[in-house]
Every structure is written in structure tokens, then in C-alpha cells.
Amino acid sequence: MSPLPSIAFKLSAVLLFTIMASFIKATADVVPPGEAVFFRSFFALPVIVLWLAWRGDLATGLRAKRPLGHVWRGVIGVSSMICGFAALGLLPLPEVTALGYAAPLMTVIFAAFLLGERLRVFRISAVILGLAGVAIVLWPRLTLDSVTSSAQLGVALVLISAALRALAQIHIRRLVQTEQTSAIVFYFSLTATLASLLTIPFGWTVPDPASAAMLVGAGLIGGVAQILLTSAYRGAEAALLAPFDYASILFAIIIGYAVFDEVPGGSVLTGSAVIVAAGILIIWRERQLGLKRGKARPGLTPQG
Incomplete structure (x- = not known):
């Protein structure tokens, strides 16, 4: 089976997630991050439910063997989204996107400590290279006297968001051992919707019609993007599709320039x-190790 449809699904999902982020950024001065998370999660739910019903997976999507696991995944994910959405209001879109690439690097580190995965020299070297890239992006924020405190706060928030997203990935690795992907997708949106309501006391506002339309659009687009992402991984290996995540920096640069007049330094x-180079090296190495493990243990399932 050709992987081209899955690659197209993945690139489409990455583009839609970038557009979604631009909608959140455009409304950052109107609504607080917690309210933006509500719109992003609540309006994604009907899209996901309709998709599950169309596929005949609705019963599977509503079945949770580990309800508390879904709750924790939701709490971590919501916290990451709140920090990330807040950062979008403080930093240029390309910079937030670039710093967000720290998440896969952190996932490697957290997997070693929390899952007991081995950190080989190649992995460590690639992580160090990636962190050096993060430092290069951060350098002007750390050295220029003209940098504002709001920009520094934005940097801190996006890095916290990346760390929480990495923790969420670790949690998902545990969830997939017992839960269906459809259930993980559905209950994340549901938990995120409910958890975001807890931020109402922190100053929700009534958005103007244009802002409300963009927020609703962010939710609908996010739901469609999640479906495309899931569909992509159904038809091709993760190692093949993962590098296309980095197309988001190109989309972010184009949208940032065209919509927000942002020119990355x-x-x-x-x-x-x-x-990106460090991330692709990690993906390539994991693919090579996966092929070796497959040859050594041909009778085992991918879960080992």
C-alpha cells in the first residue's frame, strides 16, 4: 500500500494545527487561555463523535478501561495547552513553533527516567544537539536588554508547555497498552472541555462575533486535524510520518508573515x-533499532 495518502493526511493535519494556532493567537487579546482551551476542546467533540460514528467505532471510542488514566492525560494536556495558548499571545508564531520542538527531545529524556528506556550515546548526542538548537532560538531573548518581560514570560510558558506535552506523550505510551486510539482522542477532548471550565473564575469574557467565529473555527479545525492525524498513522509507520511534523515551521513562517507581519530572525x-536535524536523527535511529529488533524477534507483536 502506498504511503502517499498517509503523508498527505499528516501534512494536512500539521497545516490545520498551525492554522488553529494562528486563530488562537489572533484572539489572545480578547479571551484568556483557559477560555480558548474550552472552545478548542468543546467544538472538536462533535467532529470527533461524528467521525467515530461514521467509522462504526463510537462504542469503542466511549469505552474506557482506565478512566483515571484518561483524566490524568487530560489534566496534563490541558495544562500544556493553557501554557502554549498563553505563549502565542506573547511571542511570534514561528518562535513558539520552533521552541515547541523541544517536546520530542524532552520525551526522550522523560522516557529514560519514567519508562526505563535506555539512553544510548547516539540518542544523548542528538538530544544535546537539539537542546543547542533551542538555545540558539532563545539566545536573543537571553542577551538583549530590550527584550520585554512579557517575551521572557512567553519563552517560559512555551517551554513549560513543551515539557508537559512530553509528559503527555509518556502517559499516552502507557495508555495505548490498554486503550484504543479512538478512546484516547475522545476522552482527551471531553476531559479538556470539563477541566477548562475550572478557569472561569480567572476572567472569562464574552468575545466579539469575529473572535467567537475564530475560536469556534479553532475547535472545528482542531477536531478535523486530529482525525487526519489518526488516519495518517493508520496507514503508515510512525517513523515514516514523524519527520513531517517539522513542516509546521514552514507553515508558521508563512502564516506569521502573511497574517501577523512577523519576520523570524x-x-x-x-x-x-x-x-529539526536533531529530531530527524532521533527518528532515523529509532527506525534502525526497530528494524533490528524486528529481525531479531520476528514472531513478536510491535508491543513486544
């Missing part, structure tokens, strides 16, 4: 290239 472009 040399440090963002250089650091992004270094981080």
Missing part, C-alpha cells in the same frame, strides 16, 4: 534547522 531560523 536568523536565530529562529538557524535554531529551528538544528532542532
Whole structure:
């Protein structure tokens, strides 16, 4: 079976997630991050439910063997989204996207500590290279006297968001051992919707019609993007599709320039290239190790 449809699904999902982020950024001065999370999660739910019903997977999507596991995954994910959405209001879109690439690097580190995965020299070297790329992106924020405190706060928030997203990935690795992907997708949106309501006391507002339309659009687009992402991984290996995540920096640069008049500096472009290179090295190495394990243990399932 050709992987081209899955690659197209993945690139479409990455583009839609970037557009979704631009909608959140455009409304950052109107609604607080917690309210944006509500719109992003609540309006994704009907899209996901209709998709599950169309596939005949609705019963599977509503079946949870580990309800508390879904709750914790939701709490971690919501916290990551709140920090990420807040950062979008403080930093240029390309910079938030580039710093967000720290998440896969952190996932490697957390997997070693929390899942007991081995950190080989190649992995460690690639992570160090990636973190060097993050430092390059951050360098102007750390050295220029003209940098505002809001920009520094944005940097801190996006890095916290990346760390929480990495923890969420670790949690998902545990969930997939007992839960269906459809259930993980559905209950994340449901938990995120309910958890975001807890931020009402922190100053929700009534958005103007244009902002409300963009927020609803962010939810609908996010739901469609999640479906495309799931469909992509149904038809091709994760190692093949993972590098296409980095197309988001290209989409972010184009949208940032066209919509927000943001021009990324040399440090963002250089650091992004270094981080992308490190990420692709990790993906390539994991693919090689996976092939070796497959040859050594041909009778085992992918879960081992």
C-alpha cells in the first residue's frame, strides 16, 4: 500500500494545527487561555463523535478501561495547552513553533527516567544537539536588554508547555497498552472541555462575533486535524510520518508573515534547522533499532 495518502493526511493535519494556532493567537487579546482551551476542546467533540460514528467505532471510542488514566492525560494536556495558548499571545508564531520542538527531545529524556528506556550515546548526542538548537532560538531573548518581560514570560510558558506535552506523550505510551486510539482522542477532548471550565473564575469574557467565529473555527479545525492525524498513522509507520511534523515551521513562517507581519530572525531560523536535524536523527535511529529488533524477534507483536 502506498504511503502517499498517509503523508498527505499528516501534512494536512500539521497545516490545520498551525492554522488553529494562528486563530488562537489572533484572539489572545480578547479571551484568556483557559477560555480558548474550552472552545478548542468543546467544538472538536462533535467532529470527533461524528467521525467515530461514521467509522462504526463510537462504542469503542466511549469505552474506557482506565478512566483515571484518561483524566490524568487530560489534566496534563490541558495544562500544556493553557501554557502554549498563553505563549502565542506573547511571542511570534514561528518562535513558539520552533521552541515547541523541544517536546520530542524532552520525551526522550522523560522516557529514560519514567519508562526505563535506555539512553544510548547516539540518542544523548542528538538530544544535546537539539537542546543547542533551542538555545540558539532563545539566545536573543537571553542577551538583549530590550527584550520585554512579557517575551521572557512567553519563552517560559512555551517551554513549560513543551515539557508537559512530553509528559503527555509518556502517559499516552502507557495508555495505548490498554486503550484504543479512538478512546484516547475522545476522552482527551471531553476531559479538556470539563477541566477548562475550572478557569472561569480567572476572567472569562464574552468575545466579539469575529473572535467567537475564530475560536469556534479553532475547535472545528482542531477536531478535523486530529482525525487526519489518526488516519495518517493508520496507514503508515510512525517513523515514516514523524519527520513531517517539522513542516509546521514552514507553515508558521508563512502564516506569521502573511497574517501577523512577523519576520523570524536568523536565530529562529538557524535554531529551528538544528532542532529539526536533531529530531530527524532521533527518528532515523529509532527506525534502525526497530528494524533490528524486528529481525531479531520476528514472531513478536510491535508491543513486544
